[in-house]
Amino acid sequence: MNMSTVSAPSQSKRLESCTRAARHIGLLLFEQCCIYNAGVISEAFRLANELQAGSAAGPAYHLSLISRSGGNISTSSSISIWTHHLHEYSVGDFDALFVACSKSEAMADHDPHLLAWLFGSERAISDGNDHTHRSASDGTKGRAPTVPIYWFKDIPMAAWSGCEAPVHLALAKIEADFGPNVARRVVSELQPQPLEHSNAPAGDMSVTTTTDKIHASAGWIKENFSKSISISDAAEVAAMSxxxxxxxxxxxxxxxxxQYLMNVRFELICRLLIESDLPxxxxxxxxxxxxxxRLGRLFRRRYGMSPTAYRADGGAGVHEQLEL
Incomplete structure (x- = not known):
């Protein structure tokens, strides 16, 4: 997932720093968001920029990640993403806004600042449409007050069945701006996994994308090692069969x-045995x-001694055994 079009902390906070012809796309994220969804939206607009290169004075799109608090936010894969603060912009600063939750979730959240920023005086209105145009009350000059808002359920790809995938919404915006031919070319450049609700072979993906997803799942395992984790859970995080x-x-x-999960667990177990007096x-x-x-049985099988013996020896016996 290439997110090179996403604005960075050193960049200007306003669209004036971008080429005037660039369409400003906002992506509103929340804590524990799914990095894959953010990445696939970014990738679609990045590809559109590449395809439109040379046809305009600058990139077709400029993408800004925003959040309620700004700065680094944590994703469900334990990877941090840098974002602009919500109030650095008004909704009218964007040509389109993608929101990483459904409208019903936003309404149920009851965050008055977020809802006021999103909808202005119309924040209590809901027509049940998951991606709709909504008037925004702001003082931005030279920009129409109605901005398209694209809502999507921020869930792993494996759970997209029955929902409109985030990448489809990005493609709808690209098609509206540049026509179906450009949208089709973006689709042809994208890997097939984001576009199909199926468990396609992982070998069809690029090595970089696969590696990123595997490492993201490993980070999730490290974060949730104390819980009961199944292969299906970890595979869902990586969006693979x-x-x-x-x-x-x-x-x-x-x-x-x-084995990776057990390694993570035993690493902490050994540290707690040496560094604490917990039973x-x-x-x-x-x-x-x-x-x-259960821990005693598995510990003996792994290290050839009991946890209490390991604690008494300060871990020396295990280290000597592992060095042989």
Whole structure:
């Protein structure tokens, strides 16, 4: 996912820094957003810029990521994204605004500042349409007050069935601006996975995209190691089928996702045994190992000694054993 068109902290906060012909696209994100959805929207507009290169004085689109708090926000994959603060702009500063939640979710959120920014005096109106034009009350000159707002459910690709995929909304905007031929060319450049509700073989994706998604899932495993994690859960984070996810994960890390999870757990278990006086049973629960008896069996199988013996030796016995 190439997000090179996204504005960075060193760039000007206003559209004036961009070429006048560029259409300003806003992408409103929230904490724990899905990085894949943000990336695929960015990629669609980046490709449109490439296809339109030479036909205008500058890029066709300029994309700005925004959030309620601004700065770095955390994604569901434990990767941070830098964003502009919501109030650096008004809705009228954008030619189109993409919002990473459904309209019903935004209304249920009851954040008066967010709703006032989005809808102005019309913030209580809801017509049930998930992507609609809405008037924005702002003082921006030279810009029509009606801005298209594209709402999308910010969920993993595996759960898109029955929903309109974020990339389809981006393509709708590109088609409206430059016609169906350009939109079709963008589709042809995009990988097929964002456009189909299917478990296509991971080998069809670029190596970079696959690697990013596998590492994102590994970050998610590290973040959720204390919980009961299934292969299906981790594969969903990577937006892959279970079979392809297992194959790609082992190729990237040399271990299966289950082994990776156990490595993460035992790393913390060993540290807690040495650096704390917590009972073994409590360490087991904290690290997702169930109880002390189960932890003891797995610890002996892995290290050849009990957790209490490891604690008494300060970990020296294990290190000596691993060095042999």
């Amino acid at each position: 279970n079979r392809n996810y297992l194959r790609r994960f082992k190729a990237e890390f040399g271990v299966t996702p289950q 073994v049973d409590k360490i087991a629960r904290r690290c997702g190992m169930g109880n002390g008896d």
